[in-house]
Amino acid sequence: MRPVARIDGLGFGWPGTGDAVLADVSLSLPPRSVTAVLGPSGAGKSTLLRLVAGLLTPTAGIVEIAPGKGVPVAMVFQDPRLLPWLSVRDNLGFALEAVGVPRSEHEARWRPLLAQVGLGEVADMRPAELSGGMAQRVGVVRALALRPRLLLLDEPFAAVDPLRRDRLQVLLSRLLRASQSTALLVTHDVREAAVLADEVVVLAGRPATVMHRLQVSAAHPRDALDPAVTEAARRVRAALWAESAPE
């Protein structure tokens, strides 16, 4: 099956510093799959996501998103990044307007998604009236409403407390399956990767490159307590420890 996104020999260094962050990173993301990228802090995981999003320009290699319907990519950031002067409705409308969706279609795009994440009643609220978890769910809805061919998730629940995080992971997993999304997830949370991903990639080294690829074959729907998820998390943790062991 043709991949939705192909990353080939990707390299990046901050201009003027001579400091290479990523080198020769290659990934292939099949349709309707979730690939999680893990690695030690500063390994360049978020940089990789920004390169794929087109927010940074690679110094080597290519990122190829397969042509098709909808926008090529949409991103969920670590923080909800909702514009505080706009209501939830207008925040979602802003993103849709930016990608050229006619105004008359906006509500039909976001209303069902907002209901699916349990926020059917917040459309007219301002971000300041939402809890951190609610705001992050709106951030996820904003990205999904764009119907991207590739969804980029940058530690989407890092700022949410652990109890809510477990629930949000399960909710996101359901949403991704329901919308048949292809996603690239960057996370620090091994268990989050095991719950959401079909493949886990471990980035390490300086410059960082792909050190391990692990398949997670547990059946969906999953949650953090599934034995298969626990086993996958154990394998991912072992791979991470191997890369971050003191010299």
Place this chain on the structure above:
Amino acid sequence: MVGITLLVVLLGWELTARLLASPALPSPLEVASMAAWLMGEGTLLTDVAGSLGRVLSGYALAAVGGLALGALGALGGRWTAGLRAVVEVLRPIPPIAWIPLALLWFGLGDPSARFIVFVGAFSPIFVQTCWALSRCPPGYLELARSVGAGPWLTFRRVRLPAAAPGIAAGLRTGLGLAWTSVIAAELVGAQSGLGYRIQMHRLVLETDGVMVGMACIGLCGLLMDLAARTVERRVVDWSP
């Protein structure tokens, strides 16, 4: 608490006036009686209206110019560095220092006063607009780029609202300075208005008239600031 403080100040003033018994310091009652007489005569309202008219016309020009050039200074990058430098050089010159030039260029009367108001109000509006528009939180701009928002949509929905609290603060500061500038201009270069009236009372040694004028300046300034804050709260209602 405000009422008690006001009462204490008035009592202290009254006692000092009685103690000194000098025409240089009339009592609050004498000032109030002068205010009532000037109101009845219609002079006070005419002067307030004259000063307000100059403030509003000069301020409107400063607001339009300050907003437009401030936006140009913020978004023009290195091409408008010269503009920012010119304003930075002119900014420390107080409006009152422009009065001789204003009189030479425009003569006695309204145009000079309006020019001084413009000079007083322009700098804070320009500087705040320029500052606020060039310091949009990078995260919001990254969000706009990530969804592919074009420059106009990004300006309209992201940069401008993010800068609104700073711009509003500049407009409010500009209004306060416009008001103080018009009084300074009228003291030397006008034939009507509160500043002119204060000067007239001073020439005939009517200290109570001078004080009525000063009280009016304070009261009008306070009301204008309250009005500006109310508008600011409504327009920038999301700001913490």
